[in-house]
Amino acid sequence: MADDKSSGLAQGPTTIRVGTRNSPLALAQADLVVAALQAVLPAYSFPIHGMTTTGDRDQTTALYNFGGKGLWTTQLEDKLEANELDIIVHSLKDMPTTLPDGLLLGCVTKREDPRDTLVLKKELADKHGWKSLADLPAGSVIGTSSVRRIAQLARRYPNLKFKDHRGNIQTRLRKLDEDPELTGIILAAAGLQRMKLDAHISQFLELDNGGILHAVGQGALGIECRAGDQKVLDALKLIEDKDAALATVAERSLMRALEGGCSVPIGVETKWVAPGQLRLRATVVSVQGTEGVDGEAVEAISSAEEADRFGEKMAADLVSKGANKILDDINKNKPAPPAPAK
Numbered sequence: 001m002a003d004d005k006s007s008g009l010a011q012g013p014t015t016i017r018v019g020t021r022n023s024p025l026a027l028a029q030a031d032l033v034v035a036a037l038q039a040v041l042p043a044y045s046f047p048i049h050g051m052t053t054t055g056d057r058d059q060t061t062a063l064y065n066f067g068g069k070g071l072w073t074t075q076l077e078d079k080l081e082a083n084e085l086d087i088i089v090h091s092l093k094d095m096p097t098t099l100p101d102g103l104l105l106g107c108v109t110k111r112e113d114p115r116d117t118l119v120l121k122k123e124l125a126d127k128h129g130w131k132s133l134a135d136l137p138a139g140s141v142i143g144t145s146s147v148r149r150i151a152q153l154a155r156r157y158p159n160l161k162f163k164d165h166r167g168n169i170q171t172r173l174r175k176l177d178e179d180p181e182l183t184g185i186i187l188a189a190a191g192l193q194r195m196k197l198d199a200h201i202s203q204f205l206e207l208d209n210g211g212i213l214h215a216v217g218q219g220a221l222g223i224e225c226r227a228g229d230q231k232v233l234d235a236l237k238l239i240e241d242k243d244a245a246l247a248t249v250a251e252r253s254l255m256r257a258l259e260g261g262c263s264v265p266i267g268v269e270t271k272w273v274a275p276g277q278l279r280l281r282a283t284v285v286s287v288q289g290t291e292g293v294d295g296e297a298v299e300a301i302s303s304a305e306e307a308d309r310f311g312e313k314m315a316a317d318l319v320s321k322g323a324n325k326i327l328d329d330i331n332k333n334k335p336a337p338p339a340p341a342k
């Protein structure tokens, strides 16, 4: 029976249909998950269905004007609900913290490097010997469309300028080369590493090096499935990474409590500093980078419930330091999101 935990995997059809966006990175990530599943379930097959989403299609509306909800996920979720797919592989950072009724985050797999990176235009870096954000002269232009990245960079490096910059990773690297205005761009390490493009990285950014915190869930893959689909849930448990899962529960709980989306400047950093000891650092920054609040704590975490409470506690700490004022100002200035494309 579908709800018999012990036999779910042994019974019924042995095909699990995998949905993903069809960008090169998303397809590579789906391949990674399928390889992991195939290794533990050799008798199963995992056909991959790629799909273009609103986030891929709309390259003009500022990302934070979408309201942050489901930009990359909604159309795939429709197919999951309609039983046309069994799982969706997402970059966890693109997944809203609250999922539609009937769907859930079935597992989080082993995390890649969660940090942001600086990629400098090669000819400038070579000519001037620049290696990091701190080396750049006033007025240097950084390409990024992420309010989280812009806000934190503006706070730490008030003399930098920013230019809207989007597209898939390959497109962004090409634009960096071709656009004479750009000095550098910011990209997630994970995407570059998964695409074997990490030779482009000039500097890995973190609180202790560059002063920049990464996005909630960055570098992790989240796999979404139907809540009642025991066979799939059993399969996903086999490829879950507990450290990544607990750390990202804390990060997502913090973001949920602050009612953020990928649209608000919340940065985090989680690290297992000793076995079972999770350090959580977090920052909320105003869009112009003029105000910011920061938090840091270490707790013993061994369950999702504890990780969830840890994130909520950090959110409360940030609120007590003024995070709500920053978030309210951002929400007040946000135009209504456009209707999603069909």
Ligand SMILES: NCc1[nH]cc(CCC(=O)O)c1CC(=O)O
Pocket (backbone or CB within 6 Å): 091, 092, 093, 094, 186, 187, 188, 189, 190, 191, 217, 218, 219, 220, 221
């Ligand atoms: N917003 C797009 C996106 N979603 C996930 C990644 C990178 C891979 C990851 O974080 O797992 C990227 C590109 C980037 O921010 O550089």
